Amino acid sequence: MARSIRGHWGVENRVHYVRDVTFGEDRSRIRTGFLPDLWAIARNLAINLYRDAGFTNMAQAQRFCCYGLKHILALFRMK
Template sequence: MPPKEPAPGPRFARTTEKGHGRVEHRSLESTVILTVHPKWPGLKQGFRVRRWGIRKGKAYEEVVHGITSRPPEKADAKRLLELVREHGRIENSLHYVRDVTLGEDACPVRRGSAPQVLAALRNVSVHLLAHVEADNHARAIRRLAARFHEAINLLASPL
């Protein structure tokens, strides 16, 4: 369990989510004290997110820090916590497609600029696959493999 936390308010928020056989708690504390530093133009808030719970029968706690250009009047602690959670969902879904569907982690290419070139090509692929009529990216890939003319038309279209 984390240390005693402040009461909910503009600088502190907490959530609890249950699902997938686990309970996860999240708390966010924000501060504007970092905004006085002249090397951080545009910085409006800093924050700390704590996540803790039980995953696969084991207790865990994670702490991450972040910064944002959103001022407190546009994003209090509760809103920041929502934005952090949404960012995680987007990252996880993109990572899943790139890693599992497109095999990024299994790729043996590790030297020079080739990994960055391949990452850029995977990003283009994800964008193009979003325009294919299919339930998911894997089905879109199979559809294009079976319908070569659709793949060529997709590459030639001005999306």
């Protein structure tokens, strides 16, 4: 039972916390139609790209990508 609870909180800390705090999902004012789902997919894609590129700090990864398109494209070449 304890392993199951720890597993749940692992998901909470690894994904939901990042989406809520780093990406500001709870502050988002997008609430109607298909856009909330689309933005959730985009956030998950960004998190997966960052982790695949080797980032463990999502805020640092976001700052890296704010420098421009060439930095975003570099994510696909990082490993």
